[in-house]
Amino acid sequence: MGGGQLSSAPLPRSFFERPSHEVAPDLLGRVLVHGPVAVRLTEVEAYGGPGEDPAAHTYRGKTPRNAVMFGPPGHLYVYFTYGMHFCANLVCLPEGFGSAVLLRAGEVVAGLEEARARRSSARRVPDRDLARGPARLTMALSLAREHNGLDAVREGLAAGQPHQAAAVLEGLPAGPELIRSGPRTGISTAKETPWRFWIDGDPTVSPYRAHVPRRRNAAATSVGEVPSS
DNA sequence: TCGCAGATTACCT
């Protein structure tokens, strides 16, 4: 791949010993490697600790589910949601704070065929959609429940690929001046906190979708209509 | 482009 090389030094643990909203923009443009697949991060979201961020899983304190978020920095917090999807976070701040960065979207820069094969859908998926969205990203990287708590720093999973190298690979300028921030996606509280960060103009950034309340069972809640069955 | 169904988990009452 020309000048772009995917082998660079992994990020040091100290990289993650900062507030998540400082780590998040720094992760953009860096490449996450897991097995044969590498993903360049283009969109992330920061989540705070207990009592400070109502949108974070840690807001109500430590539970068996979110225990990893309270663990040492640089570890992977992988959780299962909506009955079928996994989402991956990187833990920030020293042990005990409960802060993390959600990996929302990225661009597959290596192992395209492998990533495509992992998709359950038989439909043709455009390259840019392979890791466009938090659950798709974890699928492309083949991350699941068994990776919850994995030390991403020790495993070299969080490779410190600088913006410039990724830019060479894809011919895109991805400098700090292109990093944008705004309200987070898909959450029902603290929407105004601008802790979502993305690379401006990158086609793999997921479109903003405001949180839509899940529709109640219409037949059960509708008192004005009589079910015809 | 928009709206909904799907299926599992964990937390709260």
Add this chain to the structure above:
DNA sequence: GGTAATCTGCGAG
């Protein structure tokens, strides 16, 4: 026992 959840794929218009 009830309900919301850091979402995605698909069908209709």
